[in-house]
Amino acid sequence: MAEQYGFYVDTSRCIKCWACVVACKQWHEIEAGTVSRRNVTETVEGTFPDVKRKFESLSCMHCENPLCVANCPTGAVSKREEDGVVVVDDTxxxxxxxxxxxxxxxxxxxxxxxxxxxxxxxxxxxxxIGREDDQPHCVLTCPVQALHFGPLSEMEALAAEKGGARMEGETAPSVYVS
Structure with a gap:
């Protein structure tokens, strides 16, 4: 397989504006109130007056060892050889x-x-739907450049600059977060 691709989420930049979620819904023509391919979550740590909030924009983790692929009885879910992106054949x-x-x-x-x-x-x-400049629309739409997409080695380097790390899990998620 060619190099695995994935995301890097810079939580120090994310402002929870939901632009990534809206862009995804718009570009994929997803009806409001139905599925959401990307979600923004909020984590709060500490107690007043020392409270810290962190926002993460996450979607499919495009895992290196995806259990969805391993368990799909029809083979509808697969992992692309060229970049490791997990895709679904809805037919x-x-x-x-x-x-x-x-x-x-x-x-x-x-x-x-x-x-x-x-x-x-x-x-x-x-x-x-076709990427623009080889980037997903959520990444291109983020007004504060908190989302990045590319080869995992590049995402790891971006995360390392901010003290971030790869998300953990038995499936080896292809997401770095700082």
């Missing part, structure tokens, strides 16, 4: 939700497709 997905149960991060979500039942939906790094 093969039967909506059984096995991938959802296997994913330790709760990433897979389901949308009802008229006449076909439920199909899994998740971040595909904008492969299904």
């Amino acid at each position: 093969v997905c039967i909506g059984c939700k096995t991938c959802e149960q296997a994913c330790p991060f709760g990433v897979p979500q389901y949308v009802e497709v008229e006449g076909e039942g439920f199909k899994m939906d998740k971040c595909d790094t904008c492969l299904s």
Whole structure:
């Protein structure tokens, strides 16, 4: 396999503006109130007057050892050889939700497709709609440049500058956070 790609989230820059979430929904024509391929979470640490807030914009982790791929009974979920991005073939997905149960991060979500039942939906790094400058639209839209996407070696270097680290887990998530 070619080099694994992934994300780096600079939490010192994220301002919880939701631009990444809105861009994703807009570019993928996702109806409001349904699935969200990218989510912004908030963590609060400490007690008054020493309180720290941290925001993280996360999507599919595009794991090196994805359990969703290993557990999909139809082969609808696969990992691309050229960059390690985990993708879904919705023509093969039967909506059984096995991938959802296997994913330790709760990433897979389901949308009802008229006449076909439920199909899994998740971040595909904008492969299904075309990337601009080889970047997902969430990265390009971030007004404070808190999101980055590329080869893991580059994401590791960016994270190291800020004292960040790779997210942990048995699946080896392809995400660095600082």
